[in-house]
Amino acid sequence: MAERREVSDSKQTQPDDRAQAAQCSELSRRRMLHLATKAGTAAIALSSVSTLGGCSSSAQKLIKKKGGALGQPIPADPITYTRTPSPVYRPTYTPPTKTPEIKTTLPLSSIPSFVIARTKWTSATPKRWLADSMTTIRRITIHHDAIMPVPTGSYADSLRRMNLIRRGHLNNGWADIGYHFAIDPSGRIWQARPLELQGAHVKDHNPGNLGIVVFGNYEKMRPTQATLNSVNKMVAYAMQRFNVPLTNVHTHQELRNTACPGRFLQEQMLRTRARGGKLALAVGNQASHS
DSSP states (O other): OHHHHHHHHHHHHOOOHHHHHHHHHHHHHHHHHHHHHHHTOHHHHHHHGGGOOOSOOHHHHHHHHTTOOTTSOOOOOSOOOOSSOOOOOOOOOOOOOOOOOOOTTSOTTOOOTTEEOGGGTOOOOOOGGGSOBOOOOOEEEEEEOOOSSOOOOOHHHHHHHHHHHHHHHHHTTOSSOSOSEEEOTTOOEEEOSOTTBOOOSSTTOOTTEEEEEESSOTTTSOOOHHHHHHHHHHHHHHHHHHTOOGGGEEEGGGTSSSOTTOHHHHHHHHHHHSTTOHHHHHHHHHHHHO
């Protein structure tokens, strides 16, 4: 009960901290002198006065207020003031990442990582004695295979179709499948005839001409978005690697009197090569980063 009254009284009267500290200091000094006199060492008593902590001074109250214990130093204030101004944040400029350049010195036998190698669909090799070597690649031509039924886009169906086209071209007396790359409805890009061999896909225009066939009959069906994305990707890659201008990207019907690659794919090829088209923009971005 005495402890409670003391706390209550302190809240009501709130004595001056300096008066209480002085009173406490005086009592402590008298006690020390009395003890020192008995021991015969007054000097020790005087030197010890400053070390006493028996009374709750204003400093000790500050310690308690900040969560410390008696006898401990006053906890540091979390906010410190300094004459040194805080550093000003200035974000550093990071230039845009450049599109990785495609090496133009790669051997013709090299294919990009996004193309499925020929060995995945056949173990047969071309009849090289029936083919001419590829000259400098200066143009790219897009075809459709015009084969029905409609391709499903499954991996197994694409394997069958690759071999079907190859057998048909071998029956023509050709060295191998006539195109260099093929694209299925799922967007897979397949390696066909090796690039070091001239293709057989546009009569009188085969030298230096890279041939790409798209599975399906695009007189009767529309190309999938996956197909179109891969056409743009493959053509843009070939253009940069072989330094082929956009004006030298053709469809079969633009070089010969034929319906190939079908009206719906032809429509898309006109659109993607036009100003603001996806292929035109892709080639423009590559050129700006080179």
